[in-house]
């Protein structure tokens with residue numbers, strides 16, 4: 496969600512995700528589910544869909560643990576979250592600092608997501624277009640020195 500720029504597994508997957516990104520950007524709430532969600536839906540007709548593999552279950556658990564630690568809450572099935580600007584800013588900061596990247600180990604998209612975070616999340620499709628990225632230490636020093 497933090498790094499979706501329109502790329503994905505298939506045209507049907509990205510078209511569906513773009514519609515979901517629009518809904519989330521408009522303020523629609525997220526309900527945490529166990530297993531495949533609305534984003535995964537276009538992949539589920541495939542008999543070999545990776546969504547049901549243990550590796551994905553493990554990745555989900557790592558992500559929930561990392562995000563829960565960052566937000567100070569348990570990320571559990573049924574939890575409802577509003578992805579407002581403050582929420583996204585906190586997650587983007589955690590993502591940039593690699594504190595919520597435990598699930599990313601071995602992911603085929605890692606280099607893309609690294610680049611998106613490094614570039615301040617420019618072009619992502621979930622969240623306000625002008626959500627400011629966290630200030631770097633160097634930028635803070637420069638601002639304070641005038």
Ligand code: SF4
Nearest residue numbers: 598599602604605608
């Ligand atoms: S590297 Fe993979 S697991 Fe991590 S945010 Fe990107 S797509 Fe998701």
